[in-house]
Amino acid sequence: MVPSAVPPHPETQYLDLLRDLLERGARREDRTGVGTLALFGRQMRFDLSRGFPLLTTKRIFYKAAIHELLWFLSGDTRLRPLLQNGVRIWTDWPLARYRRETGESIDQETFERRVLEDDAFAARWGDLGPVYGKQWRAWETADGRVVDQIAQLVDGIRGNPTSRRLLFTGWNVGELERMALPPCHMTYQYFVADGRLSGILYQRSADTLLGLPWNLCEAALLIHMLAQQCDLEPGELVWTGADVHLYLNHVEQARQQLGREPRPLPRLVIRRRPESLFGYRFEDFAIEGYDPHPHIRAEVAV
The missing domain is CATH 3.30.572.10 (Thymidylate synthase/dCMP hydroxymethylase domain)
Known part of the structure; x- marks a missing residue:
């Protein structure tokens, strides 16, 4: 056999x-x-x-992948809950937008700290949009559902x-x-x-x-x-x-x-x-x- x-x-x-x-x-x-x-x-x-x-x-x-899922x-769609669990893989995109729109060459650590500590900053720069x-x-339909x-x-x-x-x-x-x-x-x-x-x-x-x-x-x-x-x-x-x-x-x-x-x-x-x-x-x-x-x-x- x-x-x-x-x-x-x-x-x-x-x-x-x-x-x-x-x-x-x-x-x-x-x-x-x-x-x-x-x-x-x-x-x-x-x-x-x-x-x-x-x-x-x-x-x-x-562990970060589990947190992300x-x-x-x-x-x-907010960055803050990810950062609170030590997940930093989404920071690059809002950080790039912040640098581009403000001209400020802020480092990643400072940006993340402001998202975590400053509610107004987090609301303006820490939302990733409808990702x-x-x-x-919560998919929104044309008829409002x-x-x-x-x-x-x-x-x-x-x-x-x-x-x-x-x-x-x-x-x-x-x-x-x-x-x-x-x-x-x-x-x-x-x-x-x-x-x-x-x-x-x-x-x-x-x-x-x-x-x-x-x-x-x-x-x-x-x-x-x-x-x-x-x-x-x-x-x-x-x-x-x-x-x-x-x-x-x-x-x-x-x-x-x-x-x-x-x-x-x-x-x-x-x-x-x-x-x-x-x-x-x-x-x-x-x-x-x-x-x-x-x-x-x-x-x-x-």
Whole structure:
């Protein structure tokens, strides 16, 4: 009897994508001025029964990713709640706007401190516009209604699990210009079969080195949360990227990461089942068995 082949480590897909970008990516100018190596149309699949898809070839600061997802689900668009939880990844955009409009070369630490301590300053400069959470929880229609896409999604999974409309999106064309950053991870859709909940994320723009690892973590976490709330088991995370790119100032970091071997994926534990999807707290989640390679530092392109 021929032994069955051992399936490749799930993270191999991500490393193959990095390698493909380095070897075959088209060199392109971009909005930030940094430049990218880019490919169009890629897909990865993660069976969540094999582990939580948190990259191991470099340390991912998953605690900040959990805080960010909970912030999205709260519907908040203010910078202050993120900073109060030590999440600084959204500061670059309002800081750049402040510098551009005032001419003041304020440093990031000073800007963040003013957002935290000065209510008037936070109201003027610390709101990110109608970004993800606003669209997910309070999409405004032309006739004046407000739609909670996430609440509708939960109701749909519970009440009509074979529907092909189990989805939500952040791409509100009428409000893009008011957003600090239009949604990159823009549309999520879900599928129920054999007692398992699977999800697909369509990402229009993927910063492969910095952003994508967070996107995978958050999309997988959301599947786990939805599955728990709807009495299902987590199924598969399918990720689809359109403009998949590696910034030119991330090339050496990508090569460094490709020199590392993946380690076993960790396991997500949800310690409590709240009454609704919106009742989860940060302390409800634990990542067990996470033993990654060291962090690789890289700058965000703004």
